[in-house]
Amino acid sequence: MKIVLVVEDYTPLFRAVNEKFLRFGITAVQVVSYDEATKYLVEHAENIGLVWLDHYLIGEKTGLDVLAFMKDKNNMKDIPVLAVSNESNHNRMKQYKALGAKEYYIKVGNRLAEIAEEAKKLLSVE
16 A cells, blocks of 8 residues: 655644544555655656645745655655645635646635545555
């Protein structure tokens, strides 16, 4: 089974995401910054089935930078990405979609269960 890389700097949210994924038998790993995300992706791309990508991360780079990094690598460009943010920003949503994100979710506007269901579908988990 492939894992979900959760690029999310807010650990309480990661815990909730991880709990939801565990119910589906999905393993999640948390990283909190661009540097951690890109390092993990380089080392484990073949085991990652999905990326939960928050926009705001620890440090100066954002989720857009992570997605741009992924889309430039042959072994990562087809990993599905679900972008999430606390802000409803139409321009940013267009940027994520242009870089290949499958969906862009507003955290407060979507239940965690909805996002987890989409992840489950993309991972083909029964």
